[in-house]
Amino acid sequence: MTCRICNTPSNESFQVKVLFKYDVTYYRCHECGFIQTEPPYWLSEAYESAITSLDIGLVSRNLHWAPTVEAIIRKWFRPQGPFLDYGGGYGLFVRMMRDRGFPFIRLDQYCENLFAKHFDATDQPADTTYELVTAFEVFEHLPDPVAAVEQMLKAGKSILFTTKILPNPNVTPETWWYFIPETGQHVALYSLESLHRLARQFGLQLHSDGQDLHLMTTHTVNPTWFRWFTDSRKASLYNYFHRYPTRSLLDDDFQKVYDSVRKQPLKDLI
Template identity: 85%
Template sequence: MTCHICNTPSNESFQVKVLFKYDVTYYRCHECGFIQTESPYWLPEAYASAITSLDIGLVSRNVRWAPTVEAMIRKWFQPEGPFLDYGGGYGLFVRMMRDRGFPFIRQDQYCENLFAKHFDVTDQPAGKTYELVTAFEVFEHLADPVATVGEMLRAGKSILFTTKVLPNPNVTPETWWYFIPETGQHVALYSLESLHRLANRFGLQLYSDQHDLHLMTAKPINPTWFRWFTHPRKVALYNYLHSYPAKSLLDHDFQAVSDSVRKQPLKDLI
């Protein structure tokens, strides 16, 4: 199999029982370290439930990263946005960021939008561009990372995302929980080198905390500031000192949604 990232041969590394019933082969690239499954024919079954019962960190993940995203926007991007949360799940992160005053829009083809229903990409003009694209716990789900990252970059020129990098080159499902073969959704696992090469394919630089937070962008980013923003106390201080003139969009959004609801036929509200 050819590596999805660097187009060099990948060797069969091991087999794992996926969804408790499919014997799936995983391939490891010896050039960039990227690990990918065989062609993931089981994905329609895996996404029968878009958010799996094993994703118990969904809420804490959003709580953790919202202050960091706020700080990075204030430091390197235009706060007036707009911003796109790609693979945004239930819309919780979009709602949290709008409550902080940042006009985020949610996109997810697999999951129902519960918390940002009126602020979805389906409600936006075709071809709309965004100041920044965020993608939390998305990259490991990508059967074709280059194609999907290209799609993201057509929406916005910078991508801030999370995915855990391989803890060592010889990692296996027995030694690293992040494979999660029980759900069948993690089909791409990245080394730091593979993420650098992925960014380079689009002429971008990769900035990373070398664990799970990464930024692909052409903007000049100070790595020291990037690492600073991954520390909860430091990022809280930065946001406190730079909070003006942010204003929550909660009241604005409530009025917009109320006006929209009043215009709908009664049968659509039941």
Template identity: 80%
Template sequence: MTCHICDTPSNESFLVKVLFKYDVTYYRCRECGFIQTETPYWLPEAYESAITSLDLGLVSRNLLWAPTVEAIIRKWFRPEGPFLDYGGGYGLFVRIMRDRGFPFIRQDQYCENLFAKHFDITDQPENQTYELVTAFEVFEHLPDPVGTIEQMLQAGKSILFSTKLLPDPNVTPETWWYFIPETGQHVSLYSLDSLRRLAQRFRLQLYSDGRDLHLMTAKDIDPTWFRWFTDPRKVRLFNRFHGYPTPSLLDSDFQKVYDSLKKQPLTDAI
């Protein structure tokens, strides 16, 4: 099999039981270290429930990253946005960021929008461009990383994303929990080198904390500042003392939703 990232041959690495029933071959690229599954024919079954019962960190993850994203926006992007959360799940992160005053919009083809209704990409003008695209815990789900990132970059020229880096070149499902074959959704696993090569394909720079937060952009970013923003204590101080206060969008969002509901027939609004 050819590596999805650098188009060089990948070696069969191990056979894993996916969704407790499918014997699936994983391939490791000999050049960039990227690990991918065979063609994931089981994905329709894996996404019968978009958010798996094993994703117990969904809420804490959104609360953790919100201050970091705020700091990164204040430092390098226009706070007035707009911003797109790609693969935004239930819309929780979008709601949190809008409450902080940043006009985020949600996009997710698999999951129901529970917390950010009326602030979905389906409600936006066609060909809307975004100041920054975020994608938390999305990249590992991509059977075609290059094709999907190309779509993201049509929406915005910078992508801030999280995915855990391979801890060592010889990692296996037995030694690293992040494979999670039980859910069948993690089909692409990245080394730092593979992410750098992926960014280079689009003539972008990669900035990374070396663990799980990464930024692809053409902007000139100070790597020290980027890593600094992944420390919760430091990022709180930055947000407190830098930039102007950003009024929450909660009240204006409420009025927008309220006005839209008043225009609907009663049965539709309920």
């Protein structure tokens, strides 16, 4: 098996039962530390429900990261955007960021758009260039990380994302919950070195808090500020003193959706 990050040989590390029925082999790269499954033939079954019943942290995760993302945008990017939330799920994060005044757009091929209808990538011109691409809890789902990052970078030149870093080289599903083989969706687990190598393939620098939050970009980023913003309370304080000139898009969005749905049959409104 070849490492999907650095193309060096990966060795069989362990085998675990995925979706309670498939014996799946996991491989570890001794060059970059990346852990990957064998080719994930079970994904169509794993995504019969895009958001699994185990993802009970979805709402709290969005609440936690919204002020951090706002602060990072205010510090290093143009608040006017636009911004793309890749793998945006139900659209909750997009709605939250638009409420904060940032024109986020949702993209997700698996999940129904519940909270950001009319603000989906399918509603935008195909050649739209985004100021920043966000991808929260997406990278661990990618069977081909290099191809996925290449696709993201066609939309925007910087990627802000979350995925948990492997706590040690010898971690297994018995010692680390993040594998979650029961759902069958986490097929890629990253060391910090593997993310650095992934970024360098595209001429980008990786900035990371070493645990959850990571930024691939060509922008000059002060690591102290970046780590400071990962604390949502500190990020909220920064946002309070830098809250202008953005204002909530809620009223404008309501008018746009209202004007749109008035032209549709009643059945399309519910």
